[in-house]
Amino acid sequence: xxxxxxxDRRILAILQKDGRITNADLAARVNLSASACHRRVxxxxxxxxxxxxxxxxxxxxxxxLSTVFVEITLSGQATELLEAFERGVRxxxxxxxxxxxxxxxxxxxxxxxxxxxxxxxxHREYLTRLPGVAQMHSSFALRTVAETTALSL
Amino acid sequence: xxxxxxxDRRILAILQKDGRITNADLAARVNLSASACHRRVxxxxxxxxxxxxxxxxxxxxxxxLSTVFVEITLSGQATELLEAFERGVRxxxxxxxxxxxxxxxxxxxxxxxxxxxxxxxxHREYLTRLPGVAQMHSSFALRTVAETTALSL
DNA sequence: AATACCACGCAAGATTCTTCGATCAATCAC
DNA sequence: GTGATTGATCGAAGAATCTTGCGTGGTATT
Numbered sequence: 224x225x226x227x228x229x230x231d232r233r234i235l236a237i238l239q240k241d242g243r244i245t246n247a248d249l250a251a252r253v254n255l256s257a258s259a260c261h262r263r264v265x266x267x268x269x270x271x272x273x274x275x276x277x278x279x280x281x282x283x284x285x286x287x288l289s290t291v292f293v294e295i296t297l298s299g300q301a302t303e304l305l306e307a308f309e310r311g312v313r314x315x316x317x318x319x320x321x322x323x324x325x326x327x328x329x330x331x332x333x334x335x336x337x338x339x340x341x342x343x344x345x346h347r348e349y350l351t352r353l354p355g356v357a358q359m360h361s362s363f364a365l366r367t368v369a370e371t372t373a374l375s376l
Numbered sequence: 377x378x379x380x381x382x383x384d385r386r387i388l389a390i391l392q393k394d395g396r397i398t399n400a401d402l403a404a405r406v407n408l409s410a411s412a413c414h415r416r417v418x419x420x421x422x423x424x425x426x427x428x429x430x431x432x433x434x435x436x437x438x439x440x441l442s443t444v445f446v447e448i449t450l451s452g453q454a455t456e457l458l459e460a461f462e463r464g465v466r467x468x469x470x471x472x473x474x475x476x477x478x479x480x481x482x483x484x485x486x487x488x489x490x491x492x493x494x495x496x497x498x499h500r501e502y503l504t505r506l507p508g509v510a511q512m513h514s515s516f517a518l519r520t521v522a523e524t525t526a527l528s529l
Numbered sequence: 530a531a532t533a534c535c536a537c538g539c540a541a542g543a544t545t546c547t548t549c550g551a552t553c554a555a556t557c558a559c
Numbered sequence: 560g561t562g563a564t565t566g567a568t569c570g571a572a573g574a575a576t577c578t579t580g581c582g583t584g585g586t587a588t589t
Binding site: 274276313365373374376 | 393395424430435443462473477519524525
């Protein structure tokens with residue numbers, strides 16, 4: 224595994240918060256020249272530490288105010304069943320996350336929906352059509368207390 | 377609420393995937409001149425549609441391979457209790473999300489941890505010290521099937 | 530039909546990126 | 560100790576990009 228030092232971690236921490244900071248400003252904040260800083264960022268990108276640069280949109284402005292978590296138990300654990308289920312899951316347009324959970328053969332899905340009606344539509348059009356589902360349990364988030372994509376460094 | 381048109385949605389969709397695309401390339405992909413495109417992006421930023429630009433890091437490279445969901449039931453529902461709990465939650469360094477869930481007074485936490493030992497440490501140092509906790513139930517994600525920050529547009 | 534209003538494209542000045550060679554410090558072999 | 564090697568740094572300059580002013584065209588409103 225490629226090692227990174229304290230300066231690299233500072234660079235990553237800053238880019239996690241502001242992915243569009245200019246190289247000159249980033250260099251100043253980590254006390255490096257622009258060229259040295261630029262080289263480090265390039266290396267971090269090439270080595271795969273930086274997976275992507277993204278714009279995070281405001282869900283309120285785009286009418287996706289509610290977050291719903293859906294726990295799903297499959298009717299079996301055969302590989303084909305899981306694969307078919309996962310293929311289906313990936314086609315859900317408003318899916319944010321899907322995790323295979325330990326313990327029982329449970330999946331946890333996270334969706335961004337506009338409101339309860341919107342969730343009802345997604346439930347009807349997508350969730351009920353997923354193959355191999357034995358049980359499904361949905362939970363609405365009332366309020367998001369904390370939400371970040373930044374890892375602690 | 378400020379309205380956006382189809383071109384704005386295309387711009388947002390592209391920026392969600394590549395937050396560092398050059399304005400010239402973005403303009404070409406939405407069939408606009410660079411200046412017109414730049415003006416739209418500026419407007420989308422000022423109007424708050426774009427909340428932030430971020431770099432998404434590779435959790436594998438940074439030894440945060442596991443995702444853990446923690447369901448927490450509080451011992452009561454008094455406002456002070458919730459506020460104290462939420463203040464405490466926000467200090468957990470590896471916390472990715474915290475949602476107040478509908479139904480019972482339950483919180484759902486999502487954490488990025490290195491492994492079970494790391495989670496044990498976080499559990500000991502942070503989770504057990506959260507005020508007002510009546511019950512706690514942790515679930516490990518075995519595998520992440522899908523994970524995106526991009527909303528469907 | 531006249532007017533106002535946007536959004537557009539073009540172009541140019543300002544900013545920023547990106548790469549080059551030279552320099553410096555640390556490490557290692559001898 | 561001394562010289563060589565490695566790796567990272569810096570400054571500078573050319574290339575790329577951003578950003579803004581201005582004139583134009585299309586559309587809606589009166």
